[in-house]
Amino acid sequence: MSRRPGQRVPLALLLPAGLGLLFLVLPLVGLLARAPWTSLPRRLAEPGVRTALRLSLETATAATVLCVLLGVPLAWLLARVEFPGRRLVRALVTVPLVLPPVVGGVALLLVFGRRGLLGSWLDATFGITLPFTTAGVVLAEAFVAMPFLVIAVEGALRGADRRYEEAAATLGAGRWTTFTRVTLPLVAPGVAAGAVLCWARALGEFGATITFAGNYPGRTQTMPLAVYLALETDLQAAIVLSLILLTVSVAILAGLRDRWLGTT
Amino acid sequence: MTVRWTRAARAATAALTLALAGCGGADEPAAGDAGGRVTVFAAASLTESFTRLGRDFEAAHPGTTVTVNFAGSSALATQITQGAPADVFVAASPATMKTVTDAGDAAGEPTILVRNQLVIAVPAGNPGRVTGLADLARPGVKVALCAEQVPCGAAAKTALGAAGVRLTPATLEQDVKGALAKVKLGEVDAALVYRTDARATAGALDAVEFPESARAVNDYPIVVLKHAANPGGARAFVDHVRSAAGLAVLTAAGFQAPQSR
Amino acid sequence: MTAPPPLLDAHLVADRGTFHLDIRLRIAAGEVVALLGPNGAGKTTALRALAGLHPLSAGHLTLGGTDLDRPERRRWVPPERRPVGVVFQDYLLFPHLSALDNVAFGPRRRGADRRAARARAQAWLDRVGLGGRAGDRPRQLSGGQAQRVALARALAVEPTLLLLDEPLAALDARTRLDTRAELQRHLGAHAGAALLVTHDPLDALVLADRLVIVEQGRVVQEGDAATVTARPRTDYVARLVGLNLHRGRAEGRSVTVGGLTLTAADSVHGDAFVAFPPAAVALHPGRPDGSPRNVWPATVTGVQRHGDNLRVQLAGPVAVAADVTPASAAQLRLRPGQRVWAAVKAAETRAYPA
Structure with missing residues (x-):
């Protein structure tokens, strides 16, 4: 340990921190220890695996885009506008965090399903059905992942110095321009962090997806669904699929991080 | 805040005490073979009938507690081979049971407890007028099947193959309950499920029998596990479910007795 | 216009x-x-x-x-x-x-x-x-x-x-x-x-x-x-511009502030302010003789550095600040609690209506 004064860490913090890290990392070690490394390249080459992986990455990204488009304005509303029932709305935003994802999936069916509150109207008016479609996967993932984005962005907005917005106003910027030119750039790190959390959550989404969008290879079978089904017959296959998902997502996040850090 | 934390701490302490008491109970063998606690791992499709059988057994053996863990049989098999403490295992397919026996976790040979057959579950009133497997291949008919990896999916594949019907399902569900939920919510027009599952939700949906189901009968093997904490109780429980009274409960739920093969 | x-x-x-x-x-x-x-x-x-x-x-x-x-x-x-x-x-x-x-x-x-x-x-x-x-x-x-x-x-x-x-x-x-x-x-x-x-x-x-x-x-x-x-x-x-400021009643050049009557350079009638710079306040160990008419006994309550001089806070019939050179401070041996005589020239005492 370093002797420099600023870097001394109290043991009372170091110990639980180490235990916490161990607790998070050990299951990963378990996966790595039991992984059939030799069959890994072969599994990766399987068209079914590649299809599920591609679908996972595409839907998680689409869900993140959807969450950013809807979640950032929502976070702004919660952080900046005093309105009656704001506390209630803030609590409602976290509902998908508390709700078991399978229940979330059922709830989505009750709204967007073929006989759902909106689904029946969508079907009758536009011929749009969402369950069992890739769009349905995106919807299910966005539902469970959005709170992560909203909470992160709201926190960033609350932490941002509002006087910059006032300065923008005195320079002639209207509220929308202030939002896009000043507020958003200021909270960009918060939005990025929220988007990463959101993407990661969407990528691992299982319960709401299988309930709302079902499971069909190439259309709605994402990696977590493939992992779960592999678990039914072949534990090793499930481990390999999990590791593939893990490796790819970590690689992508690391790559994005480098790119972000490179631009600032 | 202080009050709330105190209350939470008290609740946690109470829960811990209960858990410890439970553990103690399992370790102490009660008087008689059937005494103490019997832990049963049973396939999800047995939920209703085994809940009933457990209660019957407790009534017949006062002082005994039956705990049944219901889940997909593949998940249960994985838990058992990873060392989960269970006395009895009932699987929804011989293949799943085989993973347990192959791992050396069974005490003795499994026996077939009951058999289950597929039916076509349709929303109540059968709005799609589905009368047989061939109707499922009609354009515009949305079908939920189980994924091939789970027993009901394997059975569905066999039955469809036997009927020469090719169809693209809307979804391949991870278990029967998932497929049934889709029918109940009206998201699909039909699903291939076990007769027992269809019967358990009777009223919310109708079951359409079809002849090809005889080609895809599912056997439910039962076995006492090698590391059973209460082997005596486990054997007594297996005897109970295999008795005439036990089988009556199972057949009432839609299962067939193995003798009818 | x-x-x-x-x-x-x-x-x-x-x-x-x-x-x-x-x-x-x-x-x-x-x-x-x-x-x-x-x-x-x-x-x-x-x-x-x-x-x-x-x-x-x-x-x-x-x-x-x-x-x-x-x-x-x-x-x-x-x-x-x-x-x-x-x-x-x-x-x-x-x-x-x-x-x-x-x-x-x-x-x-x-x-x-x-x-x-x-x-x-x-x-x-x-x-x-x-x-x-x-x-x-x-x-x-x-x-x-x-x-x-x-x-x-x-x-x-x-x-x-x-x-x-x-x-x-x-x-x-x-x-x-x-x-x-x-x-x-x-x-x-x-x-x-x-x-x-x-x-x-x-x-x-x-x-x-x-x-x-x-x-x-x-x-x-x-x-x-x-x-x-x-x-x-x-x-x-007054503090901003560095002046002693008091409010009192004026009758011509005489302004009564607290129990003290000061003679000012200006003639005012009625409510008035009197102001004088701290540098215009001179301190003496005993009652001074001669020209200054505005003289009163005071007690030192504090001494601080102020630029090249020392600023002395005084209590008495009126609270004022006085600037003295370090040399005269040493001569007077100024310390809190000490009794001194304060004197201000009338020419540096300005009066104006309140």
Whole structure:
């Protein structure tokens, strides 16, 4: 340990921190220890695996885009506008965090399903059905992942110095321009962090997806669904699929991080 | 805040005490073979009938507690081979049971407890007028099947193959309950499920029998596990479910007795 | 014959919590007014009201003949549509934009296209001597440079009213001197009205044509620097300009303050202020003989350094401060609790109506 004064860490913090890290990392070690490394390249080459992986990455990204488009304005509303029932709305935003994802999936069916509150109207008016479609996967993932984005962005907005917005106003910027030119750039790190959390959550989404969008290879079978089904017959296959998902997502996040850090 | 934390701490302490008491109970063998606690791992499709059988057994053996863990049989098999403490295992397919026996976790040979057959579950009133497997291949008919990896999916594949019907399902569900939920919510027009599952939700949906189901009968093997904490109780429980009274409960739920093969 | 209406004509009435602001403010074109007052006097609330960041609850705000805020007529112009430029206390340069884009922000928002806005921004950066730092981010600039960019940013929209909120407060003493001189140059060139909010009397005296002093939300004194410094009307102003100030009753040249009657240089009748500089107070170990008529016994309560001299706080019939040289302090052996005689020449004792 370093002797420099600023870097001394109290043991009372170091110990639980180490235990916490161990607790998070050990299951990963378990996966790595039991992984059939030799069959890994072969599994990766399987068209079914590649299809599920591609679908996972595409839907998680689409869900993140959807969450950013809807979640950032929502976070702004919660952080900046005093309105009656704001506390209630803030609590409602976290509902998908508390709700078991399978229940979330059922709830989505009750709204967007073929006989759902909106689904029946969508079907009758536009011929749009969402369950069992890739769009349905995106919807299910966005539902469970959005709170992560909203909470992160709201926190960033609350932490941002509002006087910059006032300065923008005195320079002639209207509220929308202030939002896009000043507020958003200021909270960009918060939005990025929220988007990463959101993407990661969407990528691992299982319960709401299988309930709302079902499971069909190439259309709605994402990696977590493939992992779960592999678990039914072949534990090793499930481990390999999990590791593939893990490796790819970590690689992508690391790559994005480098790119972000490179631009600032 | 202080009050709330105190209350939470008290609740946690109470829960811990209960858990410890439970553990103690399992370790102490009660008087008689059937005494103490019997832990049963049973396939999800047995939920209703085994809940009933457990209660019957407790009534017949006062002082005994039956705990049944219901889940997909593949998940249960994985838990058992990873060392989960269970006395009895009932699987929804011989293949799943085989993973347990192959791992050396069974005490003795499994026996077939009951058999289950597929039916076509349709929303109540059968709005799609589905009368047989061939109707499922009609354009515009949305079908939920189980994924091939789970027993009901394997059975569905066999039955469809036997009927020469090719169809693209809307979804391949991870278990029967998932497929049934889709029918109940009206998201699909039909699903291939076990007769027992269809019967358990009777009223919310109708079951359409079809002849090809005889080609895809599912056997439910039962076995006492090698590391059973209460082997005596486990054997007594297996005897109970295999008795005439036990089988009556199972057949009432839609299962067939193995003798009818 | 009436004077032309001032460019800014405002009666600012605003509430913030329990704080109530009520001040009148008039600024002519080309005039620089300093709003001076202690912390919490309402200076910042007044500035925010002028910028449109805090609505008036009553009164009016008229700039160049246009009502920007007049609650009784339900008229309120949002900040982005006011011809007002603001230099904020800690500048608030947008951290994600270069110095050039910070300055171009205003012109761009007010309709200039990208190229024109940048050209104008570059011209302003050149004028404040930072043409070479156009591409720098705010965090790469020193405090003084950031202040100049903030000034350029506020001036680039060519505001009718320029507001400066403690523009030099965040700078160290040395930078402050240079920046103050530079600011004076730019304020001199500004054709519109300018309001400088500050608690530093030096900034106010150097930069402003006129001082408006606020305390507890009200104007307590206003006028040009000479008047305010010679005739303070509150303890705050007296402390600012470094005078002993007392209020009493005058009968000609005699002013009675507490139990003491002082002879002043001016003749006044009725309620009056008397003011004299600490340097005019002489201390003696015993009652002095001879010329000074204003003599009283006092007790030393404190001694501090004050420039090259020592400032002595005295209790007695009137509480005053006296400046003495270190040599005479040593001679008198000044220490708290010591009894001395204080004397002030009548010629240095100014009296004026309260």
